[in-house]
Amino acid sequence: MSDALVLDAAAQDLLFREARTANTFTDEPVTDEQIQAIYDLVKYAPTSMNQSPLRIVLVRSDDARARLVSHLADGNKDKTAKAPLVAILAADHEFHEELPRLFPHFPQAKDLFFGERPTREASSTLNATLQVAYFILGIRAAGLAAGPMTGFNAAGINKEFFQDGDHEVLAVVNIGKPGEDAWFPRSPRLDYDEVVTTV
Amino acid sequence: MSDALVLDAAAQDLLFREARTANTFTDEPVTDEQIQAIYDLVKYAPTSMNQSPLRIVLVRSDDARARLVSHLADGNKDKTAKAPLVAILAADHEFHEELPRLFPHFPQAKDLFFGERPTREASSTLNATLQVAYFILGIRAAGLAAGPMTGFNAAGINKEFFQDGDHEVLAVVNIGKPGEDAWFPRSPRLDYDEVVTTV
Numbered sequence: 001m002s003d004a005l006v007l008d009a010a011a012q013d014l015l016f017r018e019a020r021t022a023n024t025f026t027d028e029p030v031t032d033e034q035i036q037a038i039y040d041l042v043k044y045a046p047t048s049m050n051q052s053p054l055r056i057v058l059v060r061s062d063d064a065r066a067r068l069v070s071h072l073a074d075g076n077k078d079k080t081a082k083a084p085l086v087a088i089l090a091a092d093h094e095f096h097e098e099l100p101r102l103f104p105h106f107p108q109a110k111d112l113f114f115g116e117r118p119t120r121e122a123s124s125t126l127n128a129t130l131q132v133a134y135f136i137l138g139i140r141a142a143g144l145a146a147g148p149m150t151g152f153n154a155a156g157i158n159k160e161f162f163q164d165g166d167h168e169v170l171a172v173v174n175i176g177k178p179g180e181d182a183w184f185p186r187s188p189r190l191d192y193d194e195v196v197t198t199v
Numbered sequence: 200m201s202d203a204l205v206l207d208a209a210a211q212d213l214l215f216r217e218a219r220t221a222n223t224f225t226d227e228p229v230t231d232e233q234i235q236a237i238y239d240l241v242k243y244a245p246t247s248m249n250q251s252p253l254r255i256v257l258v259r260s261d262d263a264r265a266r267l268v269s270h271l272a273d274g275n276k277d278k279t280a281k282a283p284l285v286a287i288l289a290a291d292h293e294f295h296e297e298l299p300r301l302f303p304h305f306p307q308a309k310d311l312f313f314g315e316r317p318t319r320e321a322s323s324t325l326n327a328t329l330q331v332a333y334f335i336l337g338i339r340a341a342g343l344a345a346g347p348m349t350g351f352n353a354a355g356i357n358k359e360f361f362q363d364g365d366h367e368v369l370a371v372v373n374i375g376k377p378g379e380d381a382w383f384p385r386s387p388r389l390d391y392d393e394v395v396t397t398v
Contacts, residue, residue, distance in 0.1 A: 134336070
């Protein structure tokens with residue numbers, strides 16, 4: 001571990017080094033208070049012009065859980081059916097309606113940058129994806145394990161859970177305390193020199 | 200601050216609550232050792248099938264800095280010209296070539312999921328964007344400030360720095376110790392009930 005980091009070792013382990021993607025969970029419930037604490041931490045992480053396009057649907061009813069599971073890839077169905085809590089993470093392509101409030105020192109941003117739907121969708125997708133990553137780390141900050149998934153029928157989930165046509169699912173995340181045999185062995189990562197170049 | 204979080208308060212402040220997007224920096228250099236420490240922390244955060252498509256270009260020469268700045272939005276030029284270090288963060292759309300090594304327990308993933316370029320590009324963009332967020336938080340974990348930007352001519356940067364046609368710039372990030380008047384006042388965030396719904 002390098003001295004170049006200021007973040008303490010316990011936090012490094014909790015968020016990155018020891019944390020793992022969980023595929024099984026205990027029965028311990030995940031409360032709304034925990035999700036609120038996670039949100040109230042990660043909401044501060046940056047997005048372009050503070051546009052904050054992430055929207056979160058907590059799937060708590062049996063009926064909604066069954067409807068969600070029906071749109072998942074086969075390999076994701078069983079673990080999602082059994083997880084203590086499942087969240088749908090989506091981009092709101094109409095985020096610009098809130099922008100005058102979220103970015104008050106530049107009120108023209110709503111129309112100047114985001115008046116056109118294709119520009120708005122691209123920015124919404126990019127920035128909500130950043131917020132998906134912040135949320136995953138926030139789950140870990142609450143002492144919970146995240147099981148993020150991208151294997152699903154996105155059009156099916158969008159139609160099932162967002163009837164307005166303005167939301168795009170980016171990830172589905174199982175949340176809970178890790179259960180038995182919760183993860184695979186850690187897979188290799190790319191070396192620094194394979195990822196970073198200097199010009 | 201909620202008791203529902205396990206992450207210690209100092210780490211919460213360092214990564215989220217006190218950290219801010221910096222627009223000015225001191226002259227203190229950012230070393231390769233610091234970037235390596237950041238990478239060796241955030242490389243563990245999850246991507247779909249561990250595909251790890253983020254690639255990082257550290258812009259250290261005056262010539263490369265000038266070429267990069269020429270493609271930035273006017274409001275981003277001056278601060279980027281003066282930052283101690285600037286990194287270009289890009290998605291590698293040919294990440295699947297490394298997949299048999301990165302995801303060894305499912306060697307078919309390379310062709311089964313990512314054989315088609317459009318599927319591969321979408322997955323690369325999504326997952327590299329997650330890694331941009333992890334990298335921003337990693338910069339903060341090193342006690343540095345990040346100044347991430349999306350205001351640039353992406354096609355120009357792609358052509359200037361990635362001649363292979365296989366890389367897509369997602370963000371440009373200034374990195375350093377914050378200088379005088381480094382940031383605007385904190386803008387408002389959306390309330391929990393505006394972002395999170397339950398079904």
